[in-house]
Amino acid sequence: MLTLKEIGEFGLIDLIKKKFTPYGSDTIVGIDDDCAVVTGRDGFYTLYTCDSQVEGSHFITDLVPPYLLGQKILAVNLSDIAAMGGTPRFALLSLVLRSEISIEWIDTFLEGFRYKANQYAIEVIGGNLARTDSGLVIDVTCIGEVRRNRLLLRNQARVGDMILVTGFLGDAAAGLKILLEEQKMNTAREQYLLNRYLLPEPRIEVGKILAESKNRIALIDISDGFAQDLGHLLKQSRVGAIIDPERIPLSQQLVSWCSEQNYTPLDFASSGGEDYELIFTTAPENIDELRDKIQNDVGVPVTLIGEIINGDKLIFQKNEIRYEFQTRGWNHFTSS
Amino acid sequence: MLTLKEIGEFGLIDLIKKKFTPYGSDTIVGIDDDCAVVTGRDGFYTLYTCDSQVEGSHFITDLVPPYLLGQKILAVNLSDIAAMGGTPRFALLSLVLRSEISIEWIDTFLEGFRYKANQYAIEVIGGNLARTDSGLVIDVTCIGEVRRNRLLLRNQARVGDMILVTGFLGDAAAGLKILLEEQKMNTAREQYLLNRYLLPEPRIEVGKILAESKNRIALIDISDGFAQDLGHLLKQSRVGAIIDPERIPLSQQLVSWCSEQNYTPLDFASSGGEDYELIFTTAPENIDELRDKIQNDVGVPVTLIGEIINGDKLIFQKNEIRYEFQTRGWNHFTSS
Numbered sequence: 001m002l003t004l005k006e007i008g009e010f011g012l013i014d015l016i017k018k019k020f021t022p023y024g025s026d027t028i029v030g031i032d033d034d035c036a037v038v039t040g041r042d043g044f045y046t047l048y049t050c051d052s053q054v055e056g057s058h059f060i061t062d063l064v065p066p067y068l069l070g071q072k073i074l075a076v077n078l079s080d081i082a083a084m085g086g087t088p089r090f091a092l093l094s095l096v097l098r099s100e101i102s103i104e105w106i107d108t109f110l111e112g113f114r115y116k117a118n119q120y121a122i123e124v125i126g127g128n129l130a131r132t133d134s135g136l137v138i139d140v141t142c143i144g145e146v147r148r149n150r151l152l153l154r155n156q157a158r159v160g161d162m163i164l165v166t167g168f169l170g171d172a173a174a175g176l177k178i179l180l181e182e183q184k185m186n187t188a189r190e191q192y193l194l195n196r197y198l199l200p201e202p203r204i205e206v207g208k209i210l211a212e213s214k215n216r217i218a219l220i221d222i223s224d225g226f227a228q229d230l231g232h233l234l235k236q237s238r239v240g241a242i243i244d245p246e247r248i249p250l251s252q253q254l255v256s257w258c259s260e261q262n263y264t265p266l267d268f269a270s271s272g273g274e275d276y277e278l279i280f281t282t283a284p285e286n287i288d289e290l291r292d293k294i295q296n297d298v299g300v301p302v303t304l305i306g307e308i309i310n311g312d313k314l315i316f317q318k319n320e321i322r323y324e325f326q327t328r329g330w331n332h333f334t335s336s
Numbered sequence: 337m338l339t340l341k342e343i344g345e346f347g348l349i350d351l352i353k354k355k356f357t358p359y360g361s362d363t364i365v366g367i368d369d370d371c372a373v374v375t376g377r378d379g380f381y382t383l384y385t386c387d388s389q390v391e392g393s394h395f396i397t398d399l400v401p402p403y404l405l406g407q408k409i410l411a412v413n414l415s416d417i418a419a420m421g422g423t424p425r426f427a428l429l430s431l432v433l434r435s436e437i438s439i440e441w442i443d444t445f446l447e448g449f450r451y452k453a454n455q456y457a458i459e460v461i462g463g464n465l466a467r468t469d470s471g472l473v474i475d476v477t478c479i480g481e482v483r484r485n486r487l488l489l490r491n492q493a494r495v496g497d498m499i500l501v502t503g504f505l506g507d508a509a510a511g512l513k514i515l516l517e518e519q520k521m522n523t524a525r526e527q528y529l530l531n532r533y534l535l536p537e538p539r540i541e542v543g544k545i546l547a548e549s550k551n552r553i554a555l556i557d558i559s560d561g562f563a564q565d566l567g568h569l570l571k572q573s574r575v576g577a578i579i580d581p582e583r584i585p586l587s588q589q590l591v592s593w594c595s596e597q598n599y600t601p602l603d604f605a606s607s608g609g610e611d612y613e614l615i616f617t618t619a620p621e622n623i624d625e626l627r628d629k630i631q632n633d634v635g636v637p638v639t640l641i642g643e644i645i646n647g648d649k650l651i652f653q654k655n656e657i658r659y660e661f662q663t664r665g666w667n668h669f670t671s672s
Contacts, residue, residue: 004442005435009465016445018431019450020460026425036424036462038479041377050477051429054467084498089362090374094386095354099341106340107351114355124356126372127344130388134470141386141477198387213538262651281632 006042032236033154034083034221040145040164047144049080055136063179066105068198069138070112076223077142078120078202079276083221085211086144088120088204093127096137109138109295120204152213152280156218157237161281164291166203166300168251169226170265171196171273175256189253196251200276200303205298216287222275230279231314237281245270245318249303251328270316281308368572369490370419383480385416387460391472399515404443404534405474406448411560414456414538415612419557421488421547424456426538429463432473445474446646456540465509475513487545488616492554493573497617497644500627502539502636504561504587506601509608510594516598525589532587536612541634543614551622558611566615567650573617576647581606581654584637606652617644634672 004012016031023030029037039047040185045295053059053073068090081088093113097106117124122142123207139312146152175197177183203221210217226248233243250265258265282290291302309315313324340348353367364381365373376382389395389409410427417424429449433442453460458478482488511533512521514526521530539557546553556569560582570577588599595600618626627638645651649660 002439003435004433004437007439012465015439015461015468016446016463019446020453023459023461024361027459027647030459030461031463035428038461039377046382048389048426048428048462048477050462052430052464052473052475054432054473055470056469062467090372090373090384092384092386092477094388095659096388096390096473096475097340099339101340103338103343103351106348110352110355117356119407122485123359123363123366124352125359125366125374126384126386127352127367128386128388128475129348130390130473130651132390132471133392135468137388137390137432137466137468137473139388139432139464139473139475141384141387141428143384143400147651198504235654249361331531 018081026149026153029153035086035144037084037151043148044145045148045151047081047146049077050141050308051076051080052137052139061136064198066109067112068100073114073138073140073198074122074200075161075200075276077140079223081142081144081202082202082204082207083219083278084144084146085150085207085219086146087208088142088144089119089121090143091122091124091266092141093124094139095127096130096132096206098136101274109181110206114152129148146232152207152211152217152219153232154218154220155236156216156309157239157281159308159310160214160238160283162287162304163241163243163279163281163306163308164287164302164304165226165249165277165279166206166294166302167275167277168249168254168274170224170254170268170272171251171267171275172200172274174254176274177292189257191211192251192253192258197274200274202276203278203300206300208292209294209297210280211291213286213290215282217288218253218281222277222279222280223273224274225271225273226279226294226313227270229281231237233279234282234312238312239305240309240313242309242317245316247303247305249258249301340454351655364487365489370391370416371422371480373420373487379484380481381484381487383417383420383422383482384477385413385414386475386477387412388473389473397441397472400443400534403448405628406445407452407535409474409476410449410452410458410478411536411538411612412447413470413476414540415536415557415559417478417480418539419555419614420482421486421543421555422482423544424458424478424480426479427458427460428477429460430475431463432466432468434468434472437472442639450471465481482547486548488543488553488555490554490556490569491572492669493569493575493617493644494552495571495575495644495646497624498620498640499566499577499615499617499642499644500623500638500640501540501562501585501613501615502611502630502638503611504590505558505613506590506604506608507587508536508610509604512588512610528587528589536610537575539636540612542630542636544586545630545633546616546626549622549626551618551626554617556615557615558615559609560609561607561609562615563606563650569615569617570648570650574648576645577642577653578645578651578653579642583639583641585637597608
C-alpha cells in the first residue's frame with residue numbers, strides 16, 4: 001500500500017492541486033504561491049496563509065521556550081505575507097493542547113504571540129481550541145492585504161534577471177543543530193545562530209519596498225531551504241538559474257562555527273530550512289536602487305548571487321566547476 | 337502548578353480574549369461569536385472561522401471512514417458561517433499527517449472534502465502540510481461573507497423574544513455513543529443516528545433565510561450542546577431564557593433507541609454536542625413567516641421551544657416543576 005512517505009510532500013501537493021482546481025474569478029492565486037490571493041476590499045487583494053508548528057517535528061517543549069515559540073509561529077506566517085509584498089492585518093490561532101499542559105506555558109506562549117502581533121499591528125480575531133492526548137499542534141492562519149497593482153508573485157522571473165537574497169543564509173539550520181545536539185550556547189556565536197532559528201524576523205518591510213517599487217519582480221521566501229525555494233520560483237516562472245556559490249551570503253558566525261565543527265557552510269546555506277529570508281529576481285537596471293533602499297531603510301543586506309537563464313535547471317557554477325544542484329531542502333514526509 | 341484541565345476551555349478563552357482586545361475599526365466582531373467579522377469587499381463583511389478534527393479526540397481512523405471525515409470537517413466550519421447568516425466562499429486545509437499514512441486514506445479524505453466543498457461552491461485555495469509522529473490533526477479555516485446589513489449575531493436576543501431551533505436535537509450524541517460502543521448498526525434507526533453524527537448538514541440555507549428576513553434575530557449554532565450554546569447566546573445578549581423541555585424536538589429514532597437502552601432522550605438533546613442545528617430568537621410576530629419559509633424552502637423543521645426572559649438564568653420548566661439547568665455541554669479540556 002502506497003504511503004505518504006513514498007509520494008512525499010510535493011506528490012501530495014500535486015494531488016491536492018488537481019482536486020481543487022480550477023478556481024473562480026475572485027481567486028487570483030490558489031495553491032501555487034506563498035499565499036492564496038482573492039478579491040479584497042476596494043483596490044486591494046486579500047492574502048491568506050497558514051502554517052503549523054507540530055510538537056516533535058517543529059518544536060520540543062523542553063527545548064523551545066514558549067515565549068519564543070509564540071513569536072516564531074506568527075513570524076513564519078508573516079514571512080509568507082512578506083513574500084507577496086503584503087501587509088499583515090489579522091490572525092486566527094488554533095491550539096490543539098493536552099489537558100495537562102500548564103497555564104504558565106500557555107500564557108507565556110500567548111505573550112510571545114502577542115508581542116509579535118503588536119510588532120506588526122496584527123489583530124488576533126479568532127481561532128479554535130481542541131484537545132489532544134498526543135502531540136501539541138499550533139496552527140495559525142494569517143490574513144494580509146496588498147494593493148492590486150502591487151502584488152508580487154513567484155512566476156515573474158525572466159531570462160536575464162538578476163537573483164538577489166536578503167540577509168545571511170544557513171544560520172537557522174545551524175541554530176537548530178546546536179539546539180538538538182544541546183551544544184554549549186554560552187558564546188555570542190552560538191546564541192546568534194540559535195536566535196536565527198528561534199526568532200526569525202519576517203521581511204515584511206523588504207516585501208513592501210519591493211512591491212512599492214513597481215518593478216517587475218518575482219519573490220519567494222526561504223522556508224524549506226534556499227535551493228528548494230529558488231527551485232519553486234524557477235518552476236513557476238518556467239526558467240532556470242545560475243548561481244555563484246561564493247556569493248551566497250554567509251554570516252561570520254556560521255563560517256566560524258562550521259570551521260570548528262568541520263562542516264561546509266554552503267550545505268547549511270543552500271539546503272537548510274527556516275531562514276525566512278527573501279529571494280527576488282528583477283532586471284539588472286533595478287538592483288542598485290532596490291538594494292540601497294532596502295539596506296538604508298530596513299538595515300538588511302541584499303546580495304546579488306546569480307542570474308536567470310533559459311531552461312529548467314538550477315546550476316551552481318564557480319570558475320571551471322559547474323554542477324546542477326540537487327535540491328535537498330526539507331520534504332516534510334520523506335526526510336528522516 | 338495550574339493546568340489547562342483546571343481552568344478549562346472557557347477559562348482559556350477568557351485569557352485569550354483579554355490578551356488580544358481591543359480591536360481596530362475594521363474588526364466588527366472578534367472572539368465573541370461563531371465567526372470573526374471584518375470589513376470585506378464593497379457592501380460585505382468577511383467572516384472567518386476555523387475548526388480542528390483531532391485524532392483520538394474527534395475521530396478514530398479505524399472507526400470513521402475518511403470520506404465522511406472529509407465532509408464533516410468542512411461541515412463543522414460551515415455551520416459557523418451559517419450561524420452568522422453568511423455564505424461560505426473559500427477554505428484553507430491544514431493537514432498534520434504521519435508519513436506512514438496511506439495515500440488511499442488521504443485521497444478518500446480529500447474526495448469527501450471536495451464533495452462538501454462542491455456542494456456549497458467553496459474554493460479550496462490554500463493550506464499547509466506538516467508532519468507528525470503522533471496524532472493526526474486536520475485544521476480548516478473557512479472564509480465566508482455576508483451583506484453588511486444582514487449580519488446575524490449572538491447578542492441580539494431581547495426579553496419577550498421567542499426561542500426556536502431547527503431539526504432534531506441529540507441525535508449526533510446518540511450516534512457517537514453507538515459508534516464508540518460498537519453497537520449493532522444494521523437497523524435504519526442506528527444508521528440514522530450514526531449519520532447524524534458522521535454527516536452533519538450545515539444549515540447554510542436556513543441562516544441565509546434568517547439574514548434576508550431583515551428581522552432582529554439572535555443566532556448561534558449548536559456544536560457543544562443545546563444548553564451550553566444557548567447559554568452563550570444568553571450571555572452575549574445579557575438575558576435569560578425559559579425552555580419547555582417537552583417541546584425540544586426529538587427524532588423518533590432517538591426516542592426509540594433511548595427507550596431500548598434505558599436512556600433519557602432529553603439528556604442527549606440538551607447536553608449532547610455536534611448537532612450543528614441552529615438556535616435563533618426573534619419577536620413573536622416574525623415566527624410564523626420564518627418557520628413556514630424555512631420549512632417550505634429548505635425542508636427543515638423549526639420548533640418553538642421557549643422564550644427570552646429577564647435575568648441571566650437558563651430555566652427548564654414544565655407544569656409545577658421548575659429547575660435551573662446545569663450546563664453540561666462539552667468542555668474540551670475538563671470532560672473525561
